[in-house]
Amino acid sequence: MIDVVRFRAPPAAALIAAPLDGLTAIYHRPSGTTHLLAEPAPQILAALADRGLSLHELTAALADAYDLDGSGDALAERLDELVEAGLVEAGLVERA
Amino acid sequence: MTDPIDPFAEDGTPPKTGTPSTRRRVLALGAIGASAVVSIRPALAQTAGSVLNCQIPVPDPSRAGGFVAADGSIVASGTKGAFAPPPRPFTGEEVKRALAGSPLPGTTFESNQAYVKYIRRLQRGQGGFTCFASIQTPRV
Numbered sequence: 135m136i137d138v139v140r141f142r143a144p145p146a147a148a149l150i151a152a153p154l155d156g157l158t159a160i161y162h163r164p165s166g167t168t169h170l171l172a173e174p175a176p177q178i179l180a181a182l183a184d185r186g187l188s189l190h191e192l193t194a195a196l197a198d199a200y201d202l203d204g205s206g207d208a209l210a211e212r213l214d215e216l217v218e219a220g221l222v223e224a225g226l227v228e229r230a
Numbered sequence: 231m232t233d234p235i236d237p238f239a240e241d242g243t244p245p246k247t248g249t250p251s252t253r254r255r256v257l258a259l260g261a262i263g264a265s266a267v268v269s270i271r272p273a274l275a276q277t278a279g280s281v282l283n284c285q286i287p288v289p290d291p292s293r294a295g296g297f298v299a300a301d302g303s304i305v306a307s308g309t310k311g312a313f314a315p316p317p318r319p320f321t322g323e324e325v326k327r328a329l330a331g332s333p334l335p336g337t338t339f340e341s342n343q344a345y346v347k348y349i350r351r352l353q354r355g356q357g358g359f360t361c362f363a364s365i366q367t368p369r370v
Contacts, residue, residue, distance in 0.1 A: 156354055157363055168270040172360045174257050175266040204259025215267045
């Protein structure tokens with residue numbers, strides 16, 4: 135068995151988003167917290183909406199939609215930030 | 231004005247940019263040590279803490295060790311007339327005060343001017359940009 139960490143964004147109904155020039159303001163209804171997000175955080179949230187993805191799968195999904203400029207470590211850091219902010223949930227999933 | 235971002239596109243497609251569909255959008259993942267999220271808590275005290283305790287490294291980690299020229303640009307270490315980087319990142323509170331006219335801690339008049347010019351020139355993807363942007367965002 136291999137343990138895989140999967141990441142998931144809250145359902146769209148839990149969030150209100152508003153573009154602020156180059157930033158995106160996200161209001162998280164359950165916590166009542168507002169977050170100011172810079173690229174690539176909003177795009178990561180979009181990729182994780184309605185589905186849980188591992189870091190590897192997230193990288194592939196973003197690379198499918200964009201030309202990525204930066205390292206995998208940077209993406210992992212951005213993901214950690216979103217988890218710390220409570221905007222992304224990390225869960226351990228077992229798979230064979 | 232940059233393109234609005236729809237973070238909730240259900241099909242995961244990139245946002246419309248107005249550019250031809252054959253040209254893919256570049257997604258900057260940011261630098262190691264940079265920050266892309268600033269949280270503003272409901273309680274006023276927590277709001278102040280979250281925003282003002284964020285940090286702005288000078289220069290940002292991708293150019294660590296570089297000197298800051300008088301115009302705020304980052305130049306090679308040891309460049310004559312440029313200033314060595316400060317020993318620690320500045321906090322949002324310190325930068326907020328500096329923008330209001332108080333010098334950054336541990337600086338001379340000239341190095342303060344150079345550091346503030348560097349901070350004003352921060353762009354998305356650079357360490358400290360989100361912190362700097364949040365300082366300038368009016369809060370109620």
